[in-house]
Amino acid sequence: MKRPDLSQDVKRIVIDVVYYVVGSLLYAVSVNCFSAPNDIAPGGLVGVATMIHYAVPSAPIGLTILILNVPLLVAAWLCISRTFTVRTMLCTVLSTVVIDTLTPFLPIYQGDMFLVSVMGGVFLGVGLGLIFLRGGSTGGTEIVARLLERRLPYVPVGRLMLMVDAVVILASAFVFENIESAMYAVVLTFVASTLIDALVYGGAGGKLVLIFSKRQEEITAAVLQTIHRGITKLRSRGGYTGEESEVLLCAVRRTQLYPLRQLVAKIDPAAFMVIASAEEVLGKGFRAIQ
Numbered sequence: 001m002k003r004p005d006l007s008q009d010v011k012r013i014v015i016d017v018v019y020y021v022v023g024s025l026l027y028a029v030s031v032n033c034f035s036a037p038n039d040i041a042p043g044g045l046v047g048v049a050t051m052i053h054y055a056v057p058s059a060p061i062g063l064t065i066l067i068l069n070v071p072l073l074v075a076a077w078l079c080i081s082r083t084f085t086v087r088t089m090l091c092t093v094l095s096t097v098v099i100d101t102l103t104p105f106l107p108i109y110q111g112d113m114f115l116v117s118v119m120g121g122v123f124l125g126v127g128l129g130l131i132f133l134r135g136g137s138t139g140g141t142e143i144v145a146r147l148l149e150r151r152l153p154y155v156p157v158g159r160l161m162l163m164v165d166a167v168v169i170l171a172s173a174f175v176f177e178n179i180e181s182a183m184y185a186v187v188l189t190f191v192a193s194t195l196i197d198a199l200v201y202g203g204a205g206g207k208l209v210l211i212f213s214k215r216q217e218e219i220t221a222a223v224l225q226t227i228h229r230g231i232t233k234l235r236s237r238g239g240y241t242g243e244e245s246e247v248l249l250c251a252v253r254r255t256q257l258y259p260l261r262q263l264v265a266k267i268d269p270a271a272f273m274v275i276a277s278a279e280e281v282l283g284k285g286f287r288a289i290q
Helices: 006-038 045-055 061-079 082-102 113-133 141-151 157-175 179-204 216-227 254-267
Strands: 206-212 232-237 244-252 272-278
Touching (some): 045 157, 113 179, 206 254, 244 254
């Protein structure tokens, strides 16, 4: 039996910790320098904690986030996954401790509110993106969304998270008695979510192409020689004609889509193509499976 490679495990753990620490530092900069001092409550528990801190200034934002996460972590342990819960607990404790520890040392920016929301979103998005990139989570909205998913399995998790964030942002308009605070929170949340998606999925995305053609062999040979991408042949049967045929399946990078379209059009102008976005493409020629 092959013995486990402890050095690889240690290396992975060290990299995870580094990502979590750097991500937590950036997360703290977003909260302490931009959002909290300017009465902006982004979605999730950080937004709830910001509103509580506004009402009770003596309540530290980090500690409040941690306390609010406790019942959610218990629910996640019982209903979701123990591995997910342990990682979430570690990241939550780390990020909340960093937020409160750095509060006296970080400068506060209270200039142009649009810049505040954009830069707050940049630091929040990159910070959380680094944490998510290594399988971590800061709890809050994600746990609530996963729990709601059990009741509403037909609603995507991303949409559930957006709904929870929307409720928090809407509540902030009443707590701060300022509709503009909620509007800037929308900008901050949009910037953060865009950067999170770019970090977590941006480098692994691609296009999935289905090609229907009677000149399959020529197209396959041209793609292999010109674009250097593999092609899979799928058996198919026409719903109207009942004829059996094959469909070509090819995963390409975004930059390779246009050359592929031109290649197919040149070989068979009558070909039929279905092009879909692939959130992640992992394996040889793309990002390695980890």
